[in-house]
Amino acid sequence: MVKKILSRKWVLIIMGLILCTSLFTMCINHQEKNSEQVVQKQRELFSGSTSCANCHKSIYDSHIHTAHHLSSRPADTSTVMGKFETGHNKFVFDLSNTILVERSGDRLYQVLYVNGTEKKRRPFDIVIGSGTRGQSYLYWWKDTLFQLPLTYFTATNQWCNSPGYPGRVVFGRPVTSRCLECHTTYAQSIAAPDAQFEKFDHNIIYGVDCEKCHGSGIQHVQFQTQHPNEKTGKYIINPASFTRKQSLDLCALCHGGRLAKTKPSFEFHSGDTLANYFQIDNVAKEAVNIDVHGNQYGMLAASRCFKESGMTCMTCHNPHENEKGKKELFSQRCITCHNVEHNNFCKLNSRLGNSITKNCIDCHMPEQPSRSITVLLEGAIEPTSANMRSHFISIYKDATKNYLNKNLRP
Numbered sequence: 001m002v003k004k005i006l007s008r009k010w011v012l013i014i015m016g017l018i019l020c021t022s023l024f025t026m027c028i029n030h031q032e033k034n035s036e037q038v039v040q041k042q043r044e045l046f047s048g049s050t051s052c053a054n055c056h057k058s059i060y061d062s063h064i065h066t067a068h069h070l071s072s073r074p075a076d077t078s079t080v081m082g083k084f085e086t087g088h089n090k091f092v093f094d095l096s097n098t099i100l101v102e103r104s105g106d107r108l109y110q111v112l113y114v115n116g117t118e119k120k121r122r123p124f125d126i127v128i129g130s131g132t133r134g135q136s137y138l139y140w141w142k143d144t145l146f147q148l149p150l151t152y153f154t155a156t157n158q159w160c161n162s163p164g165y166p167g168r169v170v171f172g173r174p175v176t177s178r179c180l181e182c183h184t185t186y187a188q189s190i191a192a193p194d195a196q197f198e199k200f201d202h203n204i205i206y207g208v209d210c211e212k213c214h215g216s217g218i219q220h221v222q223f224q225t226q227h228p229n230e231k232t233g234k235y236i237i238n239p240a241s242f243t244r245k246q247s248l249d250l251c252a253l254c255h256g257g258r259l260a261k262t263k264p265s266f267e268f269h270s271g272d273t274l275a276n277y278f279q280i281d282n283v284a285k286e287a288v289n290i291d292v293h294g295n296q297y298g299m300l301a302a303s304r305c306f307k308e309s310g311m312t313c314m315t316c317h318n319p320h321e322n323e324k325g326k327k328e329l330f331s332q333r334c335i336t337c338h339n340v341e342h343n344n345f346c347k348l349n350s351r352l353g354n355s356i357t358k359n360c361i362d363c364h365m366p367e368q369p370s371r372s373i374t375v376l377l378e379g380a381i382e383p384t385s386a387n388m389r390s391h392f393i394s395i396y397k398d399a400t401k402n403y404l405n406k407n408l409r410p
């Protein structure tokens, strides 16, 4: 009798447990479905830059050559810049660990060999970086992205260990939502923020493309297609109408250094106030303490040019053109403010004459080694840094000396 009651009690408990778990999983499934639906809905608002090409052809044609457009892409033999030929296809970490890059059919892999035996093989799925300085590579593991251990370093045309790795083989570094927020146009998290690893919708829109700065464009495309005689653009953001702060905030989302998030990634949209999403340090810090990697905003904001004028990034940069290396063109933009008529031209003008107008840049915005884009080349003990253009516009004695030595010595 006692036995029977006990077992009935157990049956009830077990049934109760089963009910609870199935309710719980239904609940989870329901939540997951919902968040996937939300994600899909957001993705459907984007039309992709090729759709803009139909009506804004010249902007599209020049924009595809910018570092923004090329900043992330699906990985294949045409987008991965590193070499796969024997002799150039490996990185030796130490006596026992070597990584080879290998091609197998259409796919590319990084393969770890320990004492000559294959231990791990992961595909190149996504390329991050236009290749101006280098490229890093990501692979999918279910819905999580990880960074591959080898990065390509353009300056020396070599495979090297990925920045931030302390000279050992790591396949398990998860990629954060912030990484995708800065390097893609559309990406979305599909896991709860407290999950062990962040998970992402695979349906990424690559590159920093039109809709990152102009907002999702499907409504604009539909409207303008249905109203071909309409001469004004509707349902699209034009940053030309932004306040100075809105304009700077858009660029500083990605060019403002390491900002601490106060809201989940992907919520800031063009035109928003950055301080509602990130903790913003009050600018005008000592320029020397601001890292030159990725914080053009912080460095510029510390400069007198910025503080004593209404300049934005667009004063010098055209967001639709690749103007890299055109120092004379950039110098012309300095000269719109600094010239003899305004009585604020360079003091060296009288000494150097007209030649000065071709390159204000190397003296007043010299290149400096980045403290965060550093890689360890094979066999090296000290890391190598990529050079970045300082946006702290100032008077640099050493840069001036170098420039004069290079350009005025017979």
Ligand code: HEC
Residues within 6 Å of the ligand: 047, 048, 049, 051, 052, 053, 054, 055, 056, 210, 211, 214, 216, 217, 218, 220, 221, 224, 225, 230, 231, 232, 233, 234, 236, 237, 238
């Ligand atoms: C069917 C043709 C068409 C397509 C496709 C199209 N646009 Fe437009 N767009 C126009 C027209 C027409 C205007 C108004 C004239 C102008 O400013 O060029 C316009 C204006 C704009 C403006 C300025 C709006 C303003 O307020 O001044 C922006 C920005 C813009 N488009 C971006 C885009 C982007 C980004 C895409 C792709 C997602 C796109 N357009 C696709 C036809 C189109």
Ligand code: HEC
Residues within 6 Å of the ligand: 066, 067, 068, 070, 071, 072, 128, 129, 130, 131, 132, 133, 181, 182, 183, 184, 208, 212, 213, 250, 251, 252, 253, 254, 255, 313, 314, 317, 319, 322, 323, 324
């Ligand atoms: C979503 C992030 C994001 C936003 C917003 C953004 N950028 Fe960038 N920008 C990048 C990334 C990432 C790169 C590096 C691309 C690469 O080389 O792979 C870059 C590169 C650049 C470059 C270097 C181009 C070159 O040829 O080397 C300039 C200049 C630039 N951005 C200016 C701007 C300006 C001006 C704005 C605001 C209108 C802006 N960016 C907004 C992410 C962004």
Ligand code: HEC
Residues within 6 Å of the ligand: 049, 052, 053, 056, 059, 060, 063, 064, 068, 208, 209, 210, 211, 212, 213, 214, 238, 239, 240, 314, 319, 320
């Ligand atoms: C990095 C941000 C950024 C990206 C990427 C970008 N734009 Fe723009 N776009 C701007 C800004 C900023 C302006 C306003 C420029 C100004 O102040 O005059 C602008 C202006 C425009 C205009 C208004 C007309 C004009 O020239 O002023 C059109 C149309 C336009 N963009 C289309 C595009 C298309 C199409 C793409 C993709 C092929 C694109 N943009 C990519 C930032 C961007």
Ligand code: HEC
Residues within 6 Å of the ligand: 128, 129, 130, 131, 132, 133, 134, 135, 136, 137, 147, 175, 176, 178, 179, 180, 182, 183, 253, 254, 255, 256, 257, 258, 259, 292, 293, 294, 295, 388
């Ligand atoms: C806060 C925005 C931001 C985040 C987060 C970020 N990047 Fe970048 N990244 C940039 C900008 C901006 C540049 C262009 C260089 C510069 O202006 O500092 C860049 C440059 C690069 C480059 C060199 C591209 C070239 O060819 O010059 C690589 C490679 C790169 N990033 C990889 C990554 C990877 C991988 C992650 C994440 C694991 C990441 N970045 C996270 C903004 C960001």
Ligand code: HEC
Residues within 6 Å of the ligand: 304, 305, 306, 308, 309, 310, 311, 315, 330, 331, 333, 334, 335, 336, 337, 338, 344, 360, 361, 364, 365, 393, 394, 395
């Ligand atoms: C929008 C106008 C504007 C532009 C564009 C501009 N500046 Fe300035 N700059 C100023 C103002 C205003 C000051 C404050 C001193 C003055 O009035 O001359 C200044 C100050 C300077 C100083 C003195 C810095 C110091 O710490 O004493 C230098 C050097 C300088 N600019 C160089 C440049 C160079 C080089 C460029 C182009 C890359 C440039 N500026 C672009 C407005 C501008």
Ligand code: HEC
Residues within 6 Å of the ligand: 251, 252, 255, 296, 297, 298, 300, 305, 311, 312, 313, 314, 315, 316, 317, 323, 324, 325, 326, 327, 330, 333, 361, 365, 387, 388, 389, 390, 391
């Ligand atoms: C006074 C002019 C001026 C202003 C304002 C300006 N830049 Fe630049 N920027 C330059 C020059 C000059 C270069 C170097 C171009 C080259 O050598 O190809 C440059 C290069 C860059 C690069 C490439 C980095 C590198 O090291 O090559 C990025 C990214 C960039 N600027 C972003 C920005 C952002 C974001 C803003 C606004 C916060 C901004 N710039 C404001 C003049 C300016």
Ligand code: HEC
Residues within 6 Å of the ligand: 331, 334, 335, 338, 344, 345, 346, 347, 348, 356, 357, 358, 359, 360, 361, 363, 364, 395, 396, 397, 399, 400, 403, 404
């Ligand atoms: C060879 C290096 C070099 C070049 C090239 C150069 N500058 Fe200078 N510039 C300097 C130095 C050094 C000073 C400080 C001179 C002094 O105080 O006697 C200076 C001073 C200035 C000042 C501050 C003037 C003041 O009243 O204090 C401005 C503004 C300026 N330069 C703008 C420019 C512009 C714009 C260009 C390009 C058209 C340019 N510079 C090209 C080295 C250079």
